[in-house]
Amino acid sequence: xxxxxxxxxxxxxxxxxxxxxxxxxxxxxxxxxxxxxxxxxxxxxxxxxxxxxxxxxxxxxxxxxxxxxxxxxxxxxxxxxxxxxxxxxxxxxxxxxxxxxxxxxxxxxxxxxxxxxxxxxxxxxxxxxxxxxxxxxxxxxxxxxxxxxxxxxxxxxxxxxxxxxxxxxxxxxxxxxxxxxxxxxxxxxxxxxxxxxxxxxxxxxxxxxxxxxxxxxxxxxxxxxxxxxxxxxxxxxxxxxxxxxxxxxxxxxxxxxxxxxxxxxxxxxxxxxxxxxxxxxxxxxxxxxxxxxxxxxxxxxxxxxxxxxxxxxxxxxxxxxxxxxxxxxxxxxxxxxxxxxxxxxxxxxxxxxxxxxxxxxxxxxxxx
Amino acid sequence: xxxxxxxxxxxxxxxxxxxxxxxxxxxxxxxxxxxxxxxxxxxxxxxxxxxxxxxxxxxxxxxxxxxxxxxxxxxxxxxxxxxxxxxxxxxxxxxxxxxxxxxxxxxxxxxxxxxxxxxxxxxxxxx
Numbered sequence: 001x002x003x004x005x006x007x008x009x010x011x012x013x014x015x016x017x018x019x020x021x022x023x024x025x026x027x028x029x030x031x032x033x034x035x036x037x038x039x040x041x042x043x044x045x046x047x048x049x050x051x052x053x054x055x056x057x058x059x060x061x062x063x064x065x066x067x068x069x070x071x072x073x074x075x076x077x078x079x080x081x082x083x084x085x086x087x088x089x090x091x092x093x094x095x096x097x098x099x100x101x102x103x104x105x106x107x108x109x110x111x112x113x114x115x116x117x118x119x120x121x122x123x124x125x126x127x128x129x130x131x132x133x134x135x136x137x138x139x140x141x142x143x144x145x146x147x148x149x150x151x152x153x154x155x156x157x158x159x160x161x162x163x164x165x166x167x168x169x170x171x172x173x174x175x176x177x178x179x180x181x182x183x184x185x186x187x188x189x190x191x192x193x194x195x196x197x198x199x200x201x202x203x204x205x206x207x208x209x210x211x212x213x214x215x216x217x218x219x220x221x222x223x224x225x226x227x228x229x230x231x232x233x234x235x236x237x238x239x240x241x242x243x244x245x246x247x248x249x250x251x252x253x254x255x256x257x258x259x260x261x262x263x264x265x266x267x268x269x270x271x272x273x274x275x276x277x278x279x280x281x282x283x284x285x286x287x288x289x290x291x292x293x294x295x296x297x298x299x300x301x302x303x304x305x306x307x308x309x310x311x312x313x314x315x316x317x318x319x320x321x322x323x324x325x326x327x328x329x330x331x332x333x334x335x336x337x338x339x340x341x342x343x344x345x346x347x348x349x350x351x352x353x354x355x356x357x358x359x360x361x362x363x364x365x366x367x368x
Numbered sequence: 369x370x371x372x373x374x375x376x377x378x379x380x381x382x383x384x385x386x387x388x389x390x391x392x393x394x395x396x397x398x399x400x401x402x403x404x405x406x407x408x409x410x411x412x413x414x415x416x417x418x419x420x421x422x423x424x425x426x427x428x429x430x431x432x433x434x435x436x437x438x439x440x441x442x443x444x445x446x447x448x449x450x451x452x453x454x455x456x457x458x459x460x461x462x463x464x465x466x467x468x469x470x471x472x473x474x475x476x477x478x479x480x481x482x483x484x485x486x487x488x489x490x491x492x493x494x495x
Contacts, residue, residue: 020403031403032403036403036404037404037406037455038404223430289451291407312429312430313407313427315429320407346409346425
């Protein structure tokens with residue numbers, strides 16, 4: 001078990017900016033700089049710069065790498081073109097989710113980008129399932145990850161980028177230079193806005209950060225990263241999904257390709273699909289001024305219905321919003337958009353309503 | 369910033385004694401620690417509050433914090449502006465961000481409050 005806290009290559013920069021630092025998944029990370037609300041609004045309206053170097057990067061090589069990875073990921077790797085990225089989950093045999101991740105097909109290799117808290121777990125899983133056909137390496141400490149997100153992200157980043165950014169489609173990446181440093185630039189993100197994630201060598205990260213900051217892009221911490229992703233109804237591992245939930249239950253059936261050859265968890269997922277789901281992740285918004293939080297209980301028509309998995313204040317909608325795992329199998333009423341629910345907050349019921357995802361539609365360029 | 373004309377609690381509330389009444393809020397240090405305040409749950413008018421017992425809740429984006437009453441008594445007034453503008457707690461914690469006014473039950477309880485110098489020491493502020 002990791003006992004010491006790790007620093008990203010940009011810790012000195014965060015300290016210079018007087019960021020409020022917090023330990024997160026074993027890393028010292030910036031929670032906020034000027035305030036979560038202001039940082040959130042910067043990204044929704046214009047742009048923001050994130051340090052995401054705590055994320056894990058695992059490089060997979062070898063002649064059988066693709067086929068090997070396809071045995072674990074639920075999504076289909078084979079059709080991926082060079083430079084293309086894929087969002088997927090890896091499941092256990094019982095269908096429980098080990099992690100959600102992005103897989104990049106790069107030149108002669110694959111790169112898995114996993115949650116910081118699950119890096120060790122996924123490395124151990126790969127180790128337990130290894131094959132002579134593929135090798136893998138944890139490159140987390142060598143690779144820094146910065147993100148530029150917001151409707152103005154492309155316009156802001158283009159002067160720094162050797163790659164014409166409009167040639168990079170959604171969930172695609174290209175290798176080139178940013179601020180004269182070699183980088184993998186992908187049009188991906190976790191905010192619901194258009195934007196890019198920049199993978200650079202750890203030692204060069206401060207240079208890239210400072211070059212971008214010098215042109216006045218506001219730094220944004222993990223606090224606003226969470227409110228942004230929640231408004232976009234993106235899931236957070238450890239909250240909205242974990243080893244006790246299957247991808248079908250949390251609305252990720254779109255990353256589960258049951259027509260694939262066998263992959264870990266396939267049988268259980270097929271059985272679950274056939275039998276019907278007994279739990280479902282729903283989005284809801286409060287109808288008063290209260291704020292739902294993880295763990296708060298829900299009731300529907302007087303009956304216990306489940307728990308909040310993620311909850312916060314939405315700076316855009318100016319009310320509390322959340323995701324909840326609802327025990328639909330135990331309820332008599334259908335749970336759909338418009339269904340009223342009561343969220344128990346400090347012993348009192350507060351009214352909320354099931355709503356559509358996302359809560360806020362940002363500038364993310366899907367389908368390009 | 370720790371005004372001289374107020375008294376303080378170790379839970380970062382401030383108290384302004386106004387004859388038999390006391391006006392209550394949270395300090396500059398508190399609002400900095402909390403971050404952006406998005407919701408404040410205040411005791412109701414007429415409610416009985418007890419010294420250092422939780423009497424409300426302050427919600428910031430990331431967390432829920434208890435509000436403690438610095439003195440025992442009856443709540444006379446509650447700041448109506450905070451329902452629509454909870455950010456006043458961040459912007460003006462000693463002014464517009466005031467939370468409630470209570471009728472002091474036992475003035476001897478004032479001895480348990482921290483004078484400005486002691487509070488400054490608690491939060492590590494140089495005068």
